[in-house]
Amino acid sequence: HSSTRPFVCASCGKSFSCSLMFITHWHVHTGKKPFACTDCSKRFRHGSSFLQHHPVHPGQRPHICWDCG
The missing domain is CATH 3.30.160 (Double Stranded RNA Binding Domain)
Structure with missing residues (x-):
């Protein structure tokens, strides 16, 4: 480093x-928040915050199965 x-x-x-x-x-x-959730109006400064937020929407699965989708 x-x-x-x-x-x-x-x-x-x-x-x-x-x-x-x-x-x-x-x-x-x-004050810029370039990461926007497509399911709600919430916006985020950091991509990591967006990724943590996204699974909170009901009926959505946070992970994709590589075998069955």
């Missing part, structure tokens, strides 16, 4: 080694 953190947030000064982590952090300041 490198200690170099070239991506610095101009709003709060937090720094990141990875541009993707910086962009994800920037959504905190902009």
Whole structure:
């Protein structure tokens, strides 16, 4: 792991080694929530939060069987 953190947030000064982590952090300041649930109107800043939310809808199965679909 490198200690170099070239991506610095101009709003709060937090720094990141990875541009993707910086962009994800920037959504905190902009209010942008790019991940939208197609079953309800809820939106998320992080893809991981969206993936955790999606199985909450009744009648949906969170996993796909590779044998039978």
